[in-house]
Amino acid sequence: MAHTQEPEADRPVVTRIGRFVDRDAWTAEGWCKIERALELIGTRSAMILLREAFYGGRRFDELTRRTGLSDAVAAKRLKQLVDDGLLRQQPYREPGSRTRHEYVLTERGRSLFPVVVAMMNWGATLEGPTGGVELVHAGCGEPLLAAVRCAAGHDVTVEDTEAQISRDAKRARRA
Amino acid sequence: MAHTQEPEADRPVVTRIGRFVDRDAWTAEGWCKIERALELIGTRSAMILLREAFYGGRRFDELTRRTGLSDAVAAKRLKQLVDDGLLRQQPYREPGSRTRHEYVLTERGRSLFPVVVAMMNWGATLEGPTGGVELVHAGCGEPLLAAVRCAAGHDVTVEDTEAQISRDAKRARRA
DNA sequence: AGCCTGACTATGGTCAAAGCTAGACAGGTA
DNA sequence: TACCTGTCTAGCTTTGACCATAGTCAGGCT
Numbered sequence: 001m002a003h004t005q006e007p008e009a010d011r012p013v014v015t016r017i018g019r020f021v022d023r024d025a026w027t028a029e030g031w032c033k034i035e036r037a038l039e040l041i042g043t044r045s046a047m048i049l050l051r052e053a054f055y056g057g058r059r060f061d062e063l064t065r066r067t068g069l070s071d072a073v074a075a076k077r078l079k080q081l082v083d084d085g086l087l088r089q090q091p092y093r094e095p096g097s098r099t100r101h102e103y104v105l106t107e108r109g110r111s112l113f114p115v116v117v118a119m120m121n122w123g124a125t126l127e128g129p130t131g132g133v134e135l136v137h138a139g140c141g142e143p144l145l146a147a148v149r150c151a152a153g154h155d156v157t158v159e160d161t162e163a164q165i166s167r168d169a170k171r172a173r174r175a
Numbered sequence: 176m177a178h179t180q181e182p183e184a185d186r187p188v189v190t191r192i193g194r195f196v197d198r199d200a201w202t203a204e205g206w207c208k209i210e211r212a213l214e215l216i217g218t219r220s221a222m223i224l225l226r227e228a229f230y231g232g233r234r235f236d237e238l239t240r241r242t243g244l245s246d247a248v249a250a251k252r253l254k255q256l257v258d259d260g261l262l263r264q265q266p267y268r269e270p271g272s273r274t275r276h277e278y279v280l281t282e283r284g285r286s287l288f289p290v291v292v293a294m295m296n297w298g299a300t301l302e303g304p305t306g307g308v309e310l311v312h313a314g315c316g317e318p319l320l321a322a323v324r325c326a327a328g329h330d331v332t333v334e335d336t337e338a339q340i341s342r343d344a345k346r347a348r349r350a
Numbered sequence: 351a352g353c354c355t356g357a358c359t360a361t362g363g364t365c366a367a368a369g370c371t372a373g374a375c376a377g378g379t380a
Numbered sequence: 381t382a383c384c385t386g387t388c389t390a391g392c393t394t395t396g397a398c399c400a401t402a403g404t405c406a407g408g409c410t
Contacts, residue, residue: 013280014231020308023232023241031307033298034226034291035219040301042222043367044213051209055338056191057198060387066198073368075388098377100387105188105333111300113333114293114321116209122290123208125283126215132206133195134341137325144331146289147322150312156319158280158288163230166309218397235357245399250358252397273407275357352410359404366397374389380382 018164040084041112045069045077047119053087053109054116055133058102078103086112118146193339215259216287220244220252222294228262228284229291230308233277253278261287293321 016023041047048067057063064074081087086109089101117135121144124130135144148156191198216222223242232238239249256262261284264276292310296319299305310319323331 013285014229014310015313016231020230023237031304032223032226033295033301033307034222035298036301036303037294037298038219038222042219044210044217045368047209047213047217048207051207054189054333054336055195056189062198070369071386071388072370072390076368079388096378097386108300110188110333112297114323115290115297117323118289118293118321119212120208122287123210123212125286126208126211128211129206131341132208133338135189135336135338137327137329137331138190138335138337139329139331140325140327141337142325142327142329144336145324145326146293147324148289148292149320149322150315151317151320152312152315154312154314154317156312156314158229158285160313161229161310161319162313162316163308163310166306220397246358247360247400248398254358271408272356354409355407357405360402362400364397364399367395369394370392372389372391375387377385379384 013158015162016164017162020163020165037115040081040086041115043077045073046081049074049077049081050086050105050109050112051116053103053105054113054135058090058104059092060100060103063103081109085109114146117144120144121146188333190337191339192337195338195340212290215256215261216290218252220248221256224249224252224256225261225280225284225287226291228278228280229288229310233279234267235275235278238278256284260284289321292319295319296321 041050045067048069049063052063052066055066057066060074060078063069063078064071067074069077078087082089082103085106087103088106090104091099092102093099120135136142137144150156216225220242223244224238227238227241230241232241235249235253238244238253239246242249244252253262257264257278260281262278263281265279266274267277268274295310311317312319325331
């Protein structure tokens with residue numbers, strides 16, 4: 001598989017600071033936010049159903065058809081996403097049919113927006129056909145990008161990043 | 176599971192525009208950038224190894240120890256990540272030991288930064304212990320956030336987003 | 351040479367994800 | 381009433397992710 005082999009400096013990607021310099025002073029055990037996220041969205045079916053939700057898909061038949069998932073898997077995963085509070089069922093009624101449910105993103109589901117955009121961005125850089133669905137800014141029509149900023153508003157690169165043990169780790173440990 | 180049940184307006188999350196309004200005019204089949212990304216980073220082990228890489232971990236023993244993965248899984252996944260061009264092996268020599276390899280992020284691997292940050296951000300919003308490792312801006316010490324912007328530089332919310340079929344979909348189809 | 355250690359590899363077992371097929375079930379239509 | 385259709389459930393199977401254990405193998409050490 002072809003890929004970039006940049007002959008770059010032998011420096012750490014991210015600098016470790018504080019107590020985290022000694023990595024054995026601390027264990028990730030149960031603290032990792034990414035692992036926690038993966039428990040909810042770590043399956044292929046969950047991610048592509050959410051993708052469809054961000055593309056505006058809401059109804060069971062559309063979601064199954066456009067994701068290519070089987071009824072059974074889609075139903076199971078949608079149920080889990082509802083239970084986990086990422087989607088919510090909303091009744092609707094098509095004339096001549098009985099009341100059914102649409103699946104719409106909750107606030108928690110919408111807050112996955114940066115994750116979805118970041119993954120689309122990254123996926124777009126991989127080899128394979130370009131194109132497909134694209135998300136753009138309604139205001140100006142420009143495609144979306146996921147950016148990393150700090151809370152103070154600065155753009156941040158990997159090289160400008162430091163890793164530390166969160167200051168409230170001790171406080172939280174009591175809980 | 177407790178979660179927000181916002182009583183919000185009955186509008187689509189994302190507006191579909193262009194040919195994409197008729198969703199059956201087009202099929203996702205093989206075009207989805209997220210599915211392509213998931214083929215490379217869609218496993219728990221891949222994500223948490225990359226997490227460790229962004230935390231500054233490089234050596235086999237450290238990566239296995241801090242991720243809690245077994246040797247076998249770590250070795251297999253690292254091999255895959257190297258083959259896929261997200262990591263690269265770099266020789267090092269500890270005094271008294273033979274030459275070994277560190278695993279360092281390639282440019283392609285580093286470009287996952289927004290994905291990792293976005294997932295950490297989102298995971299932090301879930302219930303469970305807060306704390307753990309935190310990434311901060313070296314300049315000002317503020318924690319990192321993943322933001323969504325358009326190519327023109329505007330901040331974009333879900334509501335300001337439109338989904339369309341990418342204009343170069345046809346061009347790419349020839350390939 | 352023979353030993354030791356750290357980085358893999360090979361094997362077997364468990365479990366979850368996802369596909370397929372077949373139903374169940376509600377609530378409309380004829 | 382009987383029937384149809386779209387949503388959802390229930391089995392069964394395959395695949396792959398992960399773990400545990402036990403090897404292999406390279407290369408420095410004594």
